[in-house]
Amino acid sequence: MRRFIIRVLAGLIVLCNSATAQSQVTVSKNFVKRPFAVTGFTGDPTVAGQLTDVLKSDANLSGCLKVVPSAEAEFVQQGNVRGDRSGLTVECIVTQQTTKKTVLSKSYPGSAQDLRRLGHAISDDIVKAITGQRGIAQTKIAFVWTHGRVKELATMDYDGYNIRELTYDKSISVHPRWSPDGKKIIYTSYLSVFPDMIEADLYTHQRKRLASFPGLNSGADFSPDGSKIALTLSKDGNPELYTMDAVGGGFQRLTHTRGAESSPTWSPDGQSIAYVSDDRGSPQIYLMSRDGGEPTRLTVSPSYNTEPSWSHPPPDSDMKPMIAVTSRVGGRFQIGLYDSGTHEVRPVVDDDADNEDPSWAPDGRHLVFSKMRQWRTRLYLLDVVTGEQVELPAIEGGASEPSWGP
């Protein structure tokens, strides 16, 4: 009898451990990485070397390619560099070994000063040619750069290179979000002492104050068509969700609760907004039509879900739209994906660190988030299909609240 009980209990332990094992999202046939060889470029060896490094790094970050020697590759890259350092022409050819078919043959003009940009352009074309999916090599990430008690905004290439400061206010600037056309960033700044919502034009360097009501003007997020902004205002007494016209004005209140609403994120079709409300005690994710009305509660557990980010994969993508959140479990912060079928949040980044603030890449497959260990915060990329995390180079002082550009 005792032996029987022991066997049953052992069986139960095995059952429980195996049931929690799967946390990957296998929604794409690109889960199988295509073996790809980068043979490089003939011509100027310095230029060729730098381009080759960028191609290999981008291929690894794409999640859909595996860099292998030519003999093992399904697709092989070759190319040449012509011209001089101020006026280059780079030709890149990718062939499928088995069929001998050329899937990419293209020339790229550039200069030795912007080799990374050139390499990224080639990489995106390579991913498109081999997998049919949209690449992320040319995208950028905006983030909050902490310098002691000062917080400025900055942008960087998606791989952590090319950091550019956006604000020099020696104040606190937070929560950056890109416009869909990539030309503007909206954020909240305390430069006036009070938290104002500001729009900065990345090309003209002009800034305008879009919302400066009493209380909070924060959490601003552009609608997918760029015509509206959802944001948090507490001008009517406590933090509520509003929309406004992106050109300014047209404020409409969406929520009416005694709790605090915050962190709006738009659905891909621009018809709904997911957001955080603590109206029932602890913060959870809710859904509201862009025109207001009754809220629908999305998440129930764990007991703290915040910072929702709704992905907008391209229409021809293998990826489905998903909402990523930051959950608090056991005092630690995890990145989770909300499952609209089961209403559960499935952890995808769950370790001994504090993982917060997910933001989706425009491919709907990668996201960037911040990871804090021993009170040092740095940015990481996550491929939700493979589950692979990539650590971006450390930034002195700390980087947080990332927002992936279009």
Next chain:
Amino acid sequence: MRSRFVSHAIILTLVATLGLTGCKNFHWPWQKSHPSDQGGAPGEPPPLTGNGIENGTRPIVTGELPHGQFAPVYFDFDSARVKPSEVSKIEAVASWMKSNSSAKLVVEGHCDERGTAEYNRALGERRAGAAREELVRMGVEAERITTISYGKDRPADPGHDEASWAKNRRCEFSAIKE
């Protein structure tokens, strides 16, 4: 014979229950759940601000807000409730505001460094709102009081322990004479 049947039945029921409810909901007795899994302050009703008490207009401020005139009010983790022990500090502010009827007040809300950035801005705003609500109840005109939330971005104490965190979960009061 019969007791054996009952034991088997109990075990089979256990297995079936686990199978139906899902293993991830099952906690072995030695797995302690973290106190904050309960949400810190579960079921705590939000403060009454937001029922039509518009925020007060911003006073004109040049440079930093003046601090130090009034004692900060401290809050429990995840909570925006004004504790009874803190009420006398708000009374001191109310009393001064009633004696200085031309002054305006800025109430700052802050959080400790735990918790996500944007939600902490909302929680800090609820803390400032709760203090403002108390002041209005004590007879200070609502339009003279405005709020600023800094979330976790302006700690009073840069430390990473309970003592530091307790000092950061606060409201601060700045009086502006216009």
